[in-house]
Amino acid sequence: MDADPIIGTNVAGFAIESVLGHGAMGVVYVARQDSPARRVALKLITPAFAGDEVFRRRFLREATAAAAIEHPHILPVYAAGETNGTLFMAMRLVDGQDLGEILRGSAQLSLERVVQIIRQIGEALDAAHARGLVHRDVKPGNVLVTHQPDAEDGDFCYLTDFGVSTWTASSAAAITLTGQMVGTASYVAPEQIEGGSVDGRADLYSLGCVLYECLTGRTPFGGRPAAAALYAHLHEEPPPPRSIRPGLPAGVDDVTTRALKKAPDERYASCRELTHELREALAGTTRPQAKVPFAKAPATTSTHRPGRRSARVMMGVVATVILVAVAGAVFLGTRVRGPGQGASSSVAIPALIRDGVQAAASQTAPSSTDAAGNPVTYVPANLIDGNVQTAWRTPGNGHGQWVTLIFDNPIDVVRIGLIPGYAKTDPQTGANRFLQDRIIKTVAYQIPGLPDTTQTFEPLPVPQFVELRATTSRITVRILATTAAGGLDYTAISEIYVYGFPQ
Template sequence: MGDTTADSREGSQFGPYLLRRLIGRGGMGDVYEAEDTVRERTVALKLMSQTLSNDPVFRSRMQREARTAGRLQEPHVVPIHDFGEIEGQLYVDMRLIDGKDLAGMLSRYGPLSPPRAVAIVRQIGSALDAAHAAGVLHRDVKPENILVSGDDFAYLVDFGIASATADEKLTQIGTTVGTVKYMAPERFSDSDVTHRADIYALACVLYECLTGSPPYTGDQISVMGAHLHQAIPKPSAARPGIPAAFDGVIARGMAKDPADRYATCGDLSAAAYAALAEPDQDRATDILQRSQVARMPAAFASQQSAGIAQATPAHAPSSGPMWAPTPPGGPTPQPTGWGGAPTWGPSTAGVAPPWGQPPRPSRKPWLWVGVAATALVAIVGVALAVVRPWESAPRPEPT
């Protein structure tokens, strides 16, 4: 596969994979729906461009990051099955997601309703907080890298360009990777790049979900200058009907100084939830409940004992101390964690695993099989009675 060729490899064999359908193409490479003929399963297979495959620095970064991302126990992170190299070309084997990318949805249908926008950002924020706690920056958070299923379950994809933040050399090389429309100001300078660059990007995504366009538009040079120097736009001015409270959420999420931003993505999503009018808060919670109930078995499997131990009642929390934002310079972000029901408070404070150090392995999963089965039967029964997921929209064709 060349970097500029329009040819598809559909129908051809790549190692043990039969490439059935081209489902995505970008600067890094192509993504195919493929059949793993050895394990007899259908997967999403990302084939890196030959230029990247031949780059020893990228190769090291991708392999390290894929290894870390593959250990993330977070249901909104697309699971990585395998990665490696075949005949000189790097590849990543991932779960095939039945959904559409957020960029396509916004292009075709326009901006989302505020409750739906907040519910999707909440889920992506959970994935990012988990990655940050494991020492991984995504570096390319954008609508194209967010997949949304027919029941509004959101996934964050393409950790292939993220770098392990504990590796100074790889981090510096990786700072130029990303899409300019969503890049934090420090990405264009010699300043340190931390997890708050991802928080900035997520705030840009929230703005686009609410208004239908990114915060800054134009050519790359003008957009870079806007990120650095231009006033932060107000979503309420860009689209009539957006609550003015979102202006403050975007202003803090996109603050030019990283220290002035939210400390975690959970803090950002909590503030966005609080910006909704009360009826819309209920709608956002309903959307989140519906999406999670529809995917509950997979979520329980991925979370293992953590999902059971942290299960909480299925209702939106009332306002109060739990809505207080984490002060700048506060604790390292923690994974938000799927607890079986939506929670809107800021991420739990505590001590995160050292940056770049793999998380401590959880207890052996078979010890939790009995507990998981009991909890799953009880919770699914209650959730189905309350949420009625069968009333959600039909799922789109796989992409």
């Protein structure tokens, strides 16, 4: 028997019958509406969040966003509002499964079925993007699939849950959930991880992740803890789909590679273009496609204008160039290098400095073991080992504690960043060390002879950067502020990243 006290009650004229599912912010119920007489999916905000104004605004925004676009593949919203302090949204009740359930229960999707699913999701996204709306959480769990045997396509898909969506128009108010990155780790675009402004190309990246999973049965960076998956979206390339499903046509790898480019400009211009090239790849007739502008106003004439590019904001630092966090290859614009390179300018690609660097610290926590009995050390060298599951760790709040990077040769530093905590999940218990330890709020980067550069962090277990231009052979990172302990009174840094040019 369902113990939910809402069952059997009436909310805003909807009689609650049963629980349908749980989402990021609320519970979805099956309910009956008297006028017009129909059964609906009724979403109510989770009671624990009822007093949180940010969550309430996000809940209402989901309804506004979805209702603003009429499209056959966007789940219709019938009504939304607030009654007696309870926020609600009534949607079409779909008799089917979400795509995640289908993928978990299917050994392998047919290629034609994959194309039809991706086409329908893509059409919904293109419609949203044409209205200036970005979904920001495209994933199989937000795609409802119902079967229509009389239709041309057996599957009919609905894109749902615009609860984390955002308007790209300048007049729209931006809402940020404190301490929560918008998006889902297995499907999130690099620019979302960086915390900057996003446009529809972030959705296209996520759709590429969904395509990858439909083709292979696994996400591009599956089987990893959330922090490691986020790191991989920024720094790694997934295995080609044909290495997992050898029978795929050769062109499929090219389609997923382009959809999952780290740099938004290098992805497809639209979901329609992705679908078109996917069809051609599966037919063995892939050919280069001319890129078209990413965003257009509704077509009223034969003239198209490219959409305005959003400025990339990197954790509050206004950038004058596009920053794409790709390990060892961050595009920073055109720059003339020093003597010996002539008068011509060239694209300067700063390197992630890993060789010829040592790390020292003011204090280090003693070694320990994890729940599986594996030895764990917290030495300063962990800061530069490229493994986000290791860390330098110090007891207490860390205030005033420091780590110093010493380079064998001077470095022309371009930017620096770190992961402000211990981005590890215990392999035995699943405990999240990032949430258990203190999280670093502010540090000062200290270079001899120069003023300190401070950086403030979001409470996220991902690399966060700041510009730092100097030539030096020594950088000290001094901790200035941390959060309260989440259960373990330690302060840690998983990785420090220095990008620049060795002298």
